[in-house]
Amino acid sequence: MxxxxxxxxxxxxxxxxxxxxxxxxxxxxxxxxxxxxxxxxxxxxxxxxxxxxxxxxxxxxxxxxxxxxxxxxxxxxxxxxxxxxxxxxxxxxxxxxxxxxxxxxxxxxxxxxxxxxxxxxxxxxxxxxxxxxxxxxxxxxxxFNAMEDSQANVVSLPAAVLSHFADLHAMLDKYHQQTPAVPSLTESNRNDDIVSWCHAALTDLESIYLNIRYWSRHGGLESGHVWRWPATLETKFTHLISARYGPALVLVGHFAAATTCLKKAWYVRDWGVYALDGITQALEGDEEMRRWLDWPREQIRSEMRIVLD
The missing domain is CATH 1.20.1050 (Glutathione S-transferase Yfyf (Class Pi); Chain A, domain 2)
Structure with a gap:
């Protein structure tokens, strides 16, 4: 960016x-x-x-x-x-x-x-x-919005972060298996496609977290290192957000936490907090999905120290 x-x-x-x-x-x-x-x-x-x-x-x-x-x-x-x-x-x-x-x-x-x-x-x-x-x-x-492939072995995410992302992938599969199809989402899309888009978005989000860790240590973190995630998304995944599909909103909540690393960027200074609060409100009544927002909320409170330190 x-x-x-x-x-x-x-x-x-x-x-x-x-x-x-x-x-x-x-x-x-x-x-x-x-x-x-x-x-x-x-x-x-x-x-x-x-x-x-x-x-x-x-x-x-x-x-x-x-x-x-x-x-x-x-x-x-x-x-x-x-x-x-x-x-x-x-x-x-x-x-x-x-x-x-x-x-x-x-x-x-x-x-x-x-x-x-x-x-x-x-x-x-x-x-x-x-x-x-x-x-x-x-x-x-x-x-320079993404680290070079040659730098992939230079930095890695902490075990606790990797474990949480693994849990998110498992959550996507479990939700897919246990939740009835939503007609508004499946009229022209197979359920398997929906979970595939979510997995792809989560994998790209993990690379954003790695990007944050790398650039915070090599030359300084800029907004483009974080805000490239929306550009990587499948168009149909963005439709899941508009349709208030719980797992998609949870992933956006984790992206919202990542944006709070950009304290010096006035134009996105509050975006993550406002987005996470809005997602929490939208998921009212869905306690299973809302509990997945506890982790990004904690990262906002700690200013993403788990990734930056």
């Missing part, structure tokens, strides 16, 4: 000046930053959110136009950067909206799904534009 300093570099290098849609994306993000700085004043924050929405609408319209087949060598770099800016802005905006609520600061499942789906959708944009930018400096923005 594009980092903040690289967004500024992209602007300074003339991309945003040359391509107004990227400028609108950056202005929307800047307005969100100002809303965050004024988070204790709902009235002021609301004004900045309105400014954000105005610029974001223009940026998203340009992105949709590009997806209709208008990606060129000339605009690909700016679109590549815009995809990352919009993704980060979506996280920041959801946090700002939750902050503005007078009572419970948490996300609905729809709000969580929107951010996850957008992250998945942004992968399509970067896939379209990457062939044009692969040999340009802008491609470096995404180069």
């Amino acid at each position: 594009l980092q903040i300093n690289e967004m500024v570099d992209a602007s300074a290098n003339g991309l945003a000046v040359k391509h107004s849609f990227l400028l609108h994306g950056l202005l929307a993000f800047s307005a969100l930053n100002l809303a965050d700085l004024n988070r204790n004043s709902n009235e002021v924050a609301a004004r900045y959110l309105a400014v954000c929405d105005k610029h974001q609408a223009v940026a998203i319209a340009a992105l949709r136009d590009a997806l209709d087949g208008n990606v060129t060598a000339e605009n690909s770099g700016a679109l590549f950067a815009l995809a990352a800016v919009i993704k980060i802005s979506s996280m920041a905006r959801s946090c700002a909206m939750a902050n503005a609520r007078p009572f419970a600061h948490l996300f609905s499942i729809d709000e969580i799904s929107e951010v996850i789906l957008l992250g998945r959708g942004m992968r399509e944009v970067t896939t379209l534009t990457y062939p044009y930018v692969v040999d340009t400096p802008i491609a470096l923005m995404f180069k």
